[in-house]
Amino acid sequence: MVTDEDKVFKALADASRRQLLDKLRKKNGLTLGELCADHAMSRQAVTKHLVLLEAANLVVTVKQGREKLHYLNPVPINEIYMCWIGQFEQKRLQALHNLKQSLKENDHEQ
Amino acid sequence: MVTDEDKVFKALADASRRQLLDKLRKKNGLTLGELCADHAMSRQAVTKHLVLLEAANLVVTVKQGREKLHYLNPVPINEIYMCWIGQFEQKRLQALHNLKQSLKENDHEQ
DNA sequence: ATTATATGCAACTATTTAGTTGCATGTCAA
DNA sequence: TTGACATGCAACTAAATAGTTGCATATAAT
Numbered sequence: 125m126v127t128d129e130d131k132v133f134k135a136l137a138d139a140s141r142r143q144l145l146d147k148l149r150k151k152n153g154l155t156l157g158e159l160c161a162d163h164a165m166s167r168q169a170v171t172k173h174l175v176l177l178e179a180a181n182l183v184v185t186v187k188q189g190r191e192k193l194h195y196l197n198p199v200p201i202n203e204i205y206m207c208w209i210g211q212f213e214q215k216r217l218q219a220l221h222n223l224k225q226s227l228k229e230n231d232h233e234q
Numbered sequence: 235m236v237t238d239e240d241k242v243f244k245a246l247a248d249a250s251r252r253q254l255l256d257k258l259r260k261k262n263g264l265t266l267g268e269l270c271a272d273h274a275m276s277r278q279a280v281t282k283h284l285v286l287l288e289a290a291n292l293v294v295t296v297k298q299g300r301e302k303l304h305y306l307n308p309v310p311i312n313e314i315y316m317c318w319i320g321q322f323e324q325k326r327l328q329a330l331h332n333l334k335q336s337l338k339e340n341d342h343e344q
Numbered sequence: 345a346t347t348a349t350a351t352g353c354a355a356c357t358a359t360t361t362a363g364t365t366g367c368a369t370g371t372c373a374a
Numbered sequence: 375t376t377g378a379c380a381t382g383c384a385a386c387t388a389a390a391t392a393g394t395t396g397c398a399t400a401t402a403a404t
Contacts, residue, residue, distance in 0.1 A: 130249055137247035138362085139240055156381065169363050171382075190371040190380045205315060248392085266351065279393055281352075300350045300401040 128181070129207075132200045135180035140165070141173045145182060148196040155191045238291070239317075242310045245290035250275070251283045255292060258306040265301045 135141055144159055159174070160167045174194065177183040181200050186193045245251055254269055269284070270277045284304065287293040291310050296303045 127249075133243075133247045133252070137243045139237075140362085142243070157379090165362085166364065167381080168365085168383090172362075187381095192381065250392085267349090275392085276394065277351080278353090278395085282392075297351095302351065 128200070129204065131176075131180040132182065132204055135176050135182055136201075138173065140169075141177055144170070144173055144177065145196060148183065148194060152195050153193045155193060157191075159194060238310070239314065241286075241290040242292065242314055245286050245292055246311075248283065248286075250279075251287055254280070254283055254287065255306060258293065258304055262305050263303045265303060267301075269304060 140163075143163075147159060148154060156167065156171065156174070160170045163170060174183060174185075178185060182197055184195045184197050186195070250273075253273075257269060258264060266277065266281065266284070270280045273280060284293060284295075288295060292307055294305045294307050296305070
């Protein structure tokens with residue numbers, strides 16, 4: 125059985141795919157061609173990665189003329205955090221966050 | 235190049251490994267034998283998964299006599315959230331905030 | 345000491361995955 | 375309508391991965 129969660133984790137497991145997501149984070153709505161720029165691999169390889177990212181619902185696409193625009197969808201990552209990572213670490217993260225905050229505030233006072 | 239981040243993502247990409255982490259979350263310090271219980275796969279398969287989890291620093295082990303105790307280490311997951319997932323979430327929260335703002339302003343105009 | 349138990353190591357197999365190349369299709373512009 | 379550009383589809387290859395089996399080692403208990 126391949127769950128949605130599994131698709132997301134698998135999609136995130138590859139460094140090239142994470143790089144593609146990073147590009148979209150910096151500039152949303154990029155075309156395939158733009159996503160291929162500065163990549164060692166072929167356009168078809170990038171396409172395959174994008175197919176997986178789309179299957180995991182991490183990327184949503186819109187066809188516009190002969191171009192295909194790619195948009196980042198943060199929802200699945202959010203869900204993974206809430207449902208899975210959150211269970212482990214929510215409390216601890218909060219504590220850490222609070223600690224950092226108070227350190228920052230201390231810094232400002234000096 | 236295989237970064238630490240990459241190891242963690244790859245380790246989390248497998249459902250069996252996530253299941254093992256889940257077991258440790260429910261009860262920390264389990265032996266290999268205990269982790270193998272109720273698993274379809276062989277002990278050696280489980281061992282291999284645990285090796286990867288250890289390499290990713292998601293699990294820490296202690297030998298005690300002839301047994302090996304396994305402890306969950308939440309730090310790497312934490313780091314991934316802070317350094318990677320957080321970046322996405324931040325944008326999302328900002329977008330949500332902006333949306334709320336513009337809705338509020340529209341409301342005022344009517 | 346001997347036996348049972350808990351784990352470790354190594355070789356092998358099957359499947360999945362990441363990448364390639366080559367060709368097809370569809371859309372814009374001159 | 376012809377050429378250039380953007381993307382899609384399919385077959386193939388190489389490498390990584392998940393799993394197996396068989397045997398070795400180390401510790402505990404009788």
